[in-house]
Every structure is written in structure tokens, then in C-alpha cells.
Amino acid sequence: MRPVPAMLCAALVALAGTAHAACGDALGAGTLVAASPRFDVAFRPDPAPIAVSKHFALDVVVCAKSGAAATGLGVDAHMPAHRHGMNYRPSVAARGGDRYRVEGLLLHMPGAWEFRFDVRTAQGSERVSLGVEIP
Amino acid sequence: MRRAALLLAASLAAGAAIAQPIAFDAAERARILSHGPWPMAWSPDPSNRVSGRPAAVALGERLFFDTRLSGNGLVSCAGCHRPKQHWSDGHARAIGHAEADRNTPTIANLRHSRWFGWDGAADNLWAQSLRPLLDPREMSFSIAALARLVRSEPAFDCRYRAAFGRSVPADDEQVALDAAKALAAFQETIVTGRTSFDDFRDALARGDATAMARYPAAAQRGLKLFVGRAQCSVCHGGPLFTNGEFAEIGVGHFVRPGVVDPGRHDGIRKLKASPYNLLGRWNDDRSRGTATGTRHVAAEHRNFGEFKVPGLRNVAETAPYMHDGSVATLREAVRHYSELDPDRVHSDGGTLLKPLKLADAEIDDLVAFLRTLTEPPAPFARRELTEPRCD
Numbered sequence: 339m340r341p342v343p344a345m346l347c348a349a350l351v352a353l354a355g356t357a358h359a360a361c362g363d364a365l366g367a368g369t370l371v372a373a374s375p376r377f378d379v380a381f382r383p384d385p386a387p388i389a390v391s392k393h394f395a396l397d398v399v400v401c402a403k404s405g406a407a408a409t410g411l412g413v414d415a416h417m418p419a420h421r422h423g424m425n426y427r428p429s430v431a432a433r434g435g436d437r438y439r440v441e442g443l444l445l446h447m448p449g450a451w452e453f454r455f456d457v458r459t460a461q462g463s464e465r466v467s468l469g470v471e472i473p
Numbered sequence: 474m475r476r477a478a479l480l481l482a483a484s485l486a487a488g489a490a491i492a493q494p495i496a497f498d499a500a501e502r503a504r505i506l507s508h509g510p511w512p513m514a515w516s517p518d519p520s521n522r523v524s525g526r527p528a529a530v531a532l533g534e535r536l537f538f539d540t541r542l543s544g545n546g547l548v549s550c551a552g553c554h555r556p557k558q559h560w561s562d563g564h565a566r567a568i569g570h571a572e573a574d575r576n577t578p579t580i581a582n583l584r585h586s587r588w589f590g591w592d593g594a595a596d597n598l599w600a601q602s603l604r605p606l607l608d609p610r611e612m613s614f615s616i617a618a619l620a621r622l623v624r625s626e627p628a629f630d631c632r633y634r635a636a637f638g639r640s641v642p643a644d645d646e647q648v649a650l651d652a653a654k655a656l657a658a659f660q661e662t663i664v665t666g667r668t669s670f671d672d673f674r675d676a677l678a679r680g681d682a683t684a685m686a687r688y689p690a691a692a693q694r695g696l697k698l699f700v701g702r703a704q705c706s707v708c709h710g711g712p713l714f715t716n717g718e719f720a721e722i723g724v725g726h727f728v729r730p731g732v733v734d735p736g737r738h739d740g741i742r743k744l745k746a747s748p749y750n751l752l753g754r755w756n757d758d759r760s761r762g763t764a765t766g767t768r769h770v771a772a773e774h775r776n777f778g779e780f781k782v783p784g785l786r787n788v789a790e791t792a793p794y795m796h797d798g799s800v801a802t803l804r805e806a807v808r809h810y811s812e813l814d815p816d817r818v819h820s821d822g823g824t825l826l827k828p829l830k831l832a833d834a835e836i837d838d839l840v841a842f843l844r845t846l847t848e849p850p851a852p853f854a855r856r857e858l859t860e861p862r863c864d
Binding site: 425 | 503504707708710711716717718719765768770771773775825
């Protein structure tokens with residue numbers, strides 16, 4: 339997937355809002371949406387935009403398109419070109435319903451990163467990813 | 474960018490100092506601007522209740538230069554962190570009571586650090602200040618001896634009361650941690666000055682071609698490499714020229730035959746085990762908002778052999794280089810990246826580090842750029858602070 343420039347989050351809100359109007363609208367400006375056949379995962383950095391080598395959190399909404407709803411969430415981020423991830427293991431707290439708060443992320447290099455959301459269901463786990471470009 | 478290039482060309486036509494304008498594309502320009510502004514905004518450390526307090530700075534400065542803070546009475550913090558050597562010591566490896574395993578890093582610009590020490594075993598400056606005091610090979614002091622000294626020396630006792638607003642307590646550990654916080658308060662005041670790079674960076678930001686043209690052409694070419702093809706700024710990013718994290722760059726792992734320095738991997742273990750980390754009771758920030766990194770950092774196999782990415786301000790003045798001081802000159806340090814053997818880089822498949830295969834002239838240019846990160850000579854002088862009346 340082609341990385342999304344993080345600085346273009348505001349523009350992406352409009353695009354995401356068009357394509358995924360039902361998922362993540364409540365998160366507000368700066369929301370990004372990762373999509374898979376069964377799930378949309380909307381997420382908004384806090385603070386936004388993401389700054390290189392600064393800690394941030396994510397507010398996340400997981401939206402099931404069909405079938406079983408999510409029962410849990412795992413979150414990580416990787417640099418595919420460098421084949422490494424973060425130096426930190428984020429914690430995920432369920433906030434009720436389809437909402438989650440992810441703490442402790444830090445992207446320590448500029449460049450192309452990929453957010454990976456592992457959506458757990460009663461039947462297993464499904465990965466939903468989105469690339470972002472950190473300037 | 475185009476406007477800046479045109480302005481630069483106009484300046485050159487008017488007879489400015491450099492022969493050829495160096496063109497920076499939009500990405501390079503953005504990367505250059507991200508290395509400033511300098512100095513950075515300063516704010517007190519929430520984990521240290523006396524951070525920024527003049528009386529604490531005064532106490533910390535006295536402690537820093539006092540050789541009585543060592544087992545043999547001969548070693549002070551300033552013995553390795555020498556003001557006239559940009560707070561380093563010029564040795565490959567630190568020498569206190571004995572030779573240590575690692576190079577003495579400068580202590581300038583530490584207020585904005587997330588991790589301290591080559592392995593990041595401390596997440597705050599006061600805990601890091603205590604570590605060499607207690608290391609048998611460095612200062613070989615003790616918590617009890619430090620507390621005793623602070624209580625018994627009137628100059629310390631008086632300044633302690635002024636800094637902390639109370640008499641020196643009976644609890645030795647409390648006194649030692651407070652002394653460490655005063656040491657941290659002093660070190661936080663050590664900030665490097667502006668450099669010719671900063672002048673160039675600010676001129677670029679405002680499109681001032683005349684001011685940009687004062688920056689040497691070789692340094693501009695080196696800067697272009699630094700933020701571009703050589704990708705130095707990927708790790709040496711931001712105003713401090715470090716991302717504050719850790720990297721494995723193919724420097725040898727052996728401290729001596731048969732003994733390996735595990736670097737960050739062991740640093741994370743020590744951090745988690747330390748009673749003085751930001752998750753512990755000595756953190757004055759009750760919200761623990763400063764402890765996010767400590768709470769979430771996790772040792773991975775790839776951390777083995779990683780060491781902290783050092784900041785590069787004043788780098789030309791702090792030789793030798795690398796965590797073990799094994800590289801004598803700045804030129805050799807640049808050449809290391811030019812010729813490094815990827816097979817020596819211990820990683821889990823990362824592909825960032827590749828030999829740059831720089832021409833000699835390119836190495837010269839990178840060195841020329843790095844030298845412009847040096848502040849003009851301004852010898853440190855013990856200051857007369859707004860000290861409490863103790864003498």
C-alpha cells in the first residue's frame with residue numbers, strides 16, 4: 339500500500355470521510371482509515387500530526403463491515419523498507435463498544451511506516467494495515 | 474525553495490563568497506529546517522522538583538567539581554566531563570578509579586534527552602548522575618558517603634536547604650537522590666551555543682540568500698549529503714542531530730577478548746530493574762506523564778549491540794568517537810559509514826545501513842559540514858549564580 343503523507347491528514351479526512359463515512363467520524367479531524375475486506379479501522383493520532391521520535395497515542399475505532407464483531411485489538415508499526423518496527427510496545431485499552439486507546443507509540447525515523455492493526459474476533463485475527471509517510 | 478535558489482544566485486552574481494550555489498530540493502530543505510531552530514525552548518524537568526531552581530543549580534555545580542565525591546577523593550564528575558574539552562575527556566574510554574568500558578560522552582544539551590548513557594539504562598538525568606558516582610571503576614562512592622558529605626560540608630548543607638527548602642534529612646537515600654537532582658539541575662544549564670550551521674539554517678528559513686552565501690560551499694555540499702544520499706539525518710535528526718534512540722552501526726562488540734558489551738539490550742534490563750527509573754517513587758512528576766517511554770520500551774533481540782545515537786553539536790571537538798572510543802578522528806568516523814561491512818551489522822534484517830562508498834572529496838565535504846556544528850570558542854567559566862548567602 340502506498341504510504342500516506344502524515345501532513346496530509348486533513349485532506350485524507352475528507353477522502354476517508356467519503357469512502358468510510360460510517361467509521362471513525364466521531365474521532366474528528368486528522369483521522370485516517372485502514373481497510374480490509376471485513377474491517378475498517380479508523381485512527382487518530384494524539385497529538386497530531388505525528389512527529390518523528392516523539393511519543394504519541396492513537397484513538398481507534400474498529401468497524402466490522404460484515405460478520406463477527408471485533409473482540410480485541412493489537413497495534414504495531416513497522417518500516418517495511420528497513421524491516422524493523424518501533425522500539426516500544428504499545429498498550430491497547432478497550433474504551434467500550436468499538437473504541438480503543440493505544441498508548442506508547444513512537445516512530446523513531448522519518449520515512450515510510452506501516453500501521454498494523456490485528457483485529458481479533460471469535461474466529462481468529464485479521465490484519466488491517468495502512469502506510470503513512472513521516473516527514 | 475525556488476525563490477531561495479534565485480536569491481542565492483543573485484547574491485552570487487553580486488560577488489558573494491561562494492562560487493557555486495548549492496541547490497536543495499524541497500525534501501532536503503525540509504530536512505535542513507528540521508535541524509533547528511537553535512537553541513531549543515527550555516522548560517524544567519517535571520521529574521525533578523528543583524530543575525531550573527538557581528539554588529539547586531548552584532549546589533549541583535559545586536558537587537560536580539568536587540573530588541570528595543569519590544572513593545579515593547581524587548575523582549570528580551568534571552574529571553571526565555571537562556568543560557574545556559566540551560564536557561568530554563579526549564580518552565577512548567573513561568578513566569576514573571579504573572578504565573571503564575565506554576567513551577565519555579559530552580553532557581551538553583541533555584535536557585531534551587529521553588535516554589541517558591550509551592545504553593540508555595537511565596530514563597532521567599538525576600538517575601544517570603548517580604550511576605557513575607556508585608560505579609567502582611568510575612567514582613566508587615556510595616549513597617551513605619554522599620549523604621554524609623552533604624550533611625557535613627557547610628557549603629553543601631546551606632545550599633541544600635536553599636534548594637530544597639528544608640534541612641538535610643536523615644534518610645541517606647533521600648539525600649543522595651536530592652544531590653543527584655541538584656547535579657541534574659546544573660547539567661541542564663549546559664547548552665551549546667549557536668553555530669554557523671544555525672545561521673545558515675535560519676537564513677534558508679527566511680530566504681536570505683546573502684546570509685546563506687556566508688556558509689562555506691564545502692559545508693553546503695556536505696549538508697546536502699547529510700540530509701540526502703548519505704541519509705545521516707535519518708538517525709541524526711532534529712535540532713540535537715539525534716533521534717534520541719539507539720542503533721547498531723557495525724562497531725565491534727568486544728570490550729576485551731571474551732567480553733561483549735550488549736549495549737541497549739542490557740540497558741533496557743537495567744532500566745526496568747532500577748529503583749530510580751521514572752516509574753518509581755523518586756519521580757517528582759506524580760502524573761507519571763514523563764514515564765511513557767519507560768512503561769512501553771521492550772527489549773528486542775535487535776537491541777543487542779545498539780548504542781545511543783549521539784547528538785552532533787560540537788562533534789568536531791569531542792573525539793574520539795563511538796561508544797568505545799575506537800575511532801580517533803571525525804574523518805575516520807565518516808569513513809566508517811563509507812566503508813562499513815553490512816555483515817558486521819548485527820540486526821534482524823534491517824537494510825538502512827549500507828556502505829556509502831563516498832569519494833574522498835565527499836568525505837571532506839561531510840567533515841566540513843560537521844565542523845560547522847561547532848559553537849564559537851567560549852570557554853566555560855564557573856559562574857557566580859544567584860547563590861544563597863552561605864559563605
